[in-house]
Amino acid sequence: MSSESRLYTFSDETKQKLRKFRLGTSRAKDPQAVIYQIDKKTLEILPVDEDVYSDVQSLADELPEHAPRFVLLSYPLTLDSGRLSVPYVMIYYLPVTCNNEVKMLYAGAKELMRNTAEVGKIIEIDSAEDLEDIETKLKGDS
Numbered sequence: 001m002s003s004e005s006r007l008y009t010f011s012d013e014t015k016q017k018l019r020k021f022r023l024g025t026s027r028a029k030d031p032q033a034v035i036y037q038i039d040k041k042t043l044e045i046l047p048v049d050e051d052v053y054s055d056v057q058s059l060a061d062e063l064p065e066h067a068p069r070f071v072l073l074s075y076p077l078t079l080d081s082g083r084l085s086v087p088y089v090m091i092y093y094l095p096v097t098c099n100n101e102v103k104m105l106y107a108g109a110k111e112l113m114r115n116t117a118e119v120g121k122i123i124e125i126d127s128a129e130d131l132e133d134i135e136t137k138l139k140g141d142s
Helices: 003-007 011-027 054-062 100-117 128-140
Strands: 032-038 043-047 069-074 088-093 121-125
Touching: 003 100, 003 121, 011 032, 011 043, 011 069, 011 100, 032 054, 032 100, 054 128, 069 100, 088 100, 121 128
Parallel strands: 088 121
Antiparallel strands: 032 043, 032 069, 069 088
16 A cells, blocks of 8 residues: 555545546536545545536636645547547646645645546646646647
8 A cells, every 4th residue: 555545535425426427427528527625634635515517617717826636527529530539637736826835745645636536647737727728638648
């Protein structure tokens, strides 16, 4: 067992939500996103709220300016070949204005969150505006 999995925790309820979200979004017609944070006192990784965001602008509006977040995103898009693809990724949102302690907290949990959420890829961004080109980033990697 890695040291990260002893340090950070997920409640069973959160693990179930992660699985349900992953399975439930693979056939979605619109983008689906949920935001996760780390409780600094308990080091539990948990959803910020119960919301599922289906448009990038409202998701961007919810990201805090000075605190990192993990965002799970399922984003249906049509590739240049005409094939429909629904990449399931984790956005590692790390604003440049975060203090180092919080940066380290999230950096330490990044791989554990990736593995627990079963995402294939992590996209790192440092401002909410970066979400505007998320489709380009996703298509560039397909």
